Amino acid sequence: MDRVSVVVPVYNAARTLEKCIRSILKQSFRGLELILVDDGSTDKSLAICKKYRARDERIVVISQPNAGSIASRRRGVEAARSDYVVFVDADDWIDRDMIRILYEEAVKNDLDLVVCNTYKVLGWARERNNSWYFNEDKLYYKEEIRKKLAAAYLWGHPFPATLHGKIYRKRIVVENGSFLSKIKFFGDDLYYNLEILLHAERLKVIHTPLYYYRVGGLTCRYMPHFFEDMITGYEIQKTVVERYYPDTKEKEYDGICIMLLNLLRSSLYNLFVGRLDKVQIKQLIFRYLTHENVRECLYNKGCLKYFPRDYLEAIYKQDTEYMYRLGKRLYLRRLPHKLMIELCSFL
Incomplete structure (x- = not known):
């Protein structure tokens, strides 16, 4: 055998x-x-x-x-x-x-x-x-x-x-x-x-x-289910914290909330990797910013200490223009790295 x-x-x-x-x-x-x-x-x-x-x-x-x-x-x-x-x-x-x-x-x-x-x-x-x-x-x-x-x-x-x-x-x-x-x-x-x-x-x-x-891989291609999976992952983590970490619950909640709002930035970048126009991107950004789990993490103490104030305010105010510009900056900043990965993949 x-x-x-x-x-x-x-x-x-x-x-x-x-x-x-x-x-x-x-x-x-x-x-x-x-x-x-x-x-x-x-x-x-x-x-x-x-x-x-x-x-x-x-x-x-x-x-x-x-x-x-x-x-x-x-x-x-x-x-x-x-x-x-x-x-x-x-x-x-x-x-x-x-x-x-x-x-x-x-x-x-x-x-x-x-x-x-x-x-x-x-x-x-x-x-x-x-x-x-x-x-x-x-x-x-x-x-x-x-x-x-x-x-x-x-x-x-x-x-x-x-x-x-x-x-x-x-x-x-x-x-x-x-x-x-x-x-x-x-x-x-x-x-x-x-x-x-x-x-x-x-x-x-x-x-x-x-x-x-x-x-290579994930950073180089558009993932249409990125935000949905991100939210599902957060729900899984909440269940895990409640079941397996009652002794350090507050600390672990800080971790999963920080992770979610970090991934929110990645979800903005992901929108620019896809072939979406500005109207489509801003519509999706609004859906992201109004999601109940994103709003929930906004008030987490760990997030309030971890993230810049303007980023948190943009989420709070549902400022799609701010988030659109942030996503575009992230995309342009990573573009040379993305192109290098694609080029090196042929070596």
Whole structure:
């Protein structure tokens, strides 16, 4: 029986997919299956998947109509025959020893998940995650996980929120997902991991970077459900605070309110990434500013200390012109970076 199932959701990834697949098939670990879930690709991705399946019996190819990354991962997990699951994005690749190292740690210490460090890759440049979480290898137990790791997701997730760069006990992945079912696209990794961490008994962080994450994606394309997912995420966080953090409720509420109003700025930027005219943008901004959850956060003590007064006043007064100008400034400021990412993605 295979000991680890590697799930790769695939959508129009023909340019990067082969490097991803090769990095998995060349693992020093023996006893893996590779599940490639093509999500209705319109390029040559499915043909590439089938080509490698014909060469290697460890590969399973699933083809489905376009349903998004959440559904693709779920389909892959349903097909997995192993006790442990690893997620890899089709744009990325992994170190030759990643699966062996993570699996051995998981089995030796009876862990629900193991988290390794990652490299961010932009063109030829690589940058490791220098967060304090990766200063050393460290074991965490249930209460520590709740207080130090899961709680970080209530403050903008400084602890890695991605599904990649981790190995999961399959059972904990299958038994959780109620938060994820409410999200359309933005924040899917974060809220899946939040629920998993709240139920994890044992976890280990490894300081060594073993996963290569290609920078790009979310900041480069318009997300029509961004604001809706942002609000849904806030509602999930409120539920989590009430249920799991009664002892630090006020502090955690500060965190989720600050996170929401920070994401409000990101939602303004997102509008300019889409092909919307000024009238459409201002109509959406008005809807954002009048939403009950945004109004609720406006009066949070943490937000009153954290944000500039003019930003809070613009929300209070529902000043769509101020917010339109802010969104445009954010877009123009990030445009050179966006163009650089798009250019480097061809290297």
